[in-house]
Amino acid sequence: MPEPSRRLRWLWLLVAYLAIALAIIGVVVPGLPTTEFVLLAAWAAGKSSPKLAAWLENHRLFGPMLRDWKDGGRISRQVKITSSVTMLAAFTFMALTVSHTLSVVCTGILMLIGAGYIWSRPERRKPPSDE
Numbered sequence: 001m002p003e004p005s006r007r008l009r010w011l012w013l014l015v016a017y018l019a020i021a022l023a024i025i026g027v028v029v030p031g032l033p034t035t036e037f038v039l040l041a042a043w044a045a046g047k048s049s050p051k052l053a054a055w056l057e058n059h060r061l062f063g064p065m066l067r068d069w070k071d072g073g074r075i076s077r078q079v080k081i082t083s084s085v086t087m088l089a090a091f092t093f094m095a096l097t098v099s100h101t102l103s104v105v106c107t108g109i110l111m112l113i114g115a116g117y118i119w120s121r122p123e124r125r126k127p128p129s130d131e
Contacts, residue, residue: 012048016041023062035079038062039069068124075121083118087111 023037038056045053057066068074091111095104 009048012044013052016044016048016052019044020056027061033083035065035069035075035083038065042066071124073121074124075118076124080118080121080123084115087115 019037019041022032023034023041026032026034026037041062042053042056045056057063064076065079068076091104091108094107098104
């Protein structure tokens with residue numbers, strides 16, 4: 001029987017790969033977050049696979065998000081705008097298609113809280129100008 005830490009390593013690796021899959025789906029599906037799943041994948045990969053963690057950090061799409069987050073919990077302006085627009089689109093679609101008013105209102109409140117948190121995070125530092 002494998003030692004407990006070895007079994008946990010496989011669990012964290014599974015979590016990392018599932019989070020990566022959800023992040024990739026989130027790139028194209030409005031309302032499904034990408035950044036949160038990338039952060040979860042990086043955290044789980046850090047516990048299970050240094051090779052996977054390095055791949056994520058150097059990835060063309062996911063790497064900048066991870067580096068920004070490690071540098072003081074930063075979220076780029078582009079990610080903030082994209083998140084807000086997709087949440088608004090998802091909420092609009094829901095408001096037009098769901099007849100249960102309480103569900104729509106609660107979802108809208110949760111989206112506002114999420115957007116507020118995203119916009120409260122610092123943005124990427126600008127490189128010093130060559131003046």
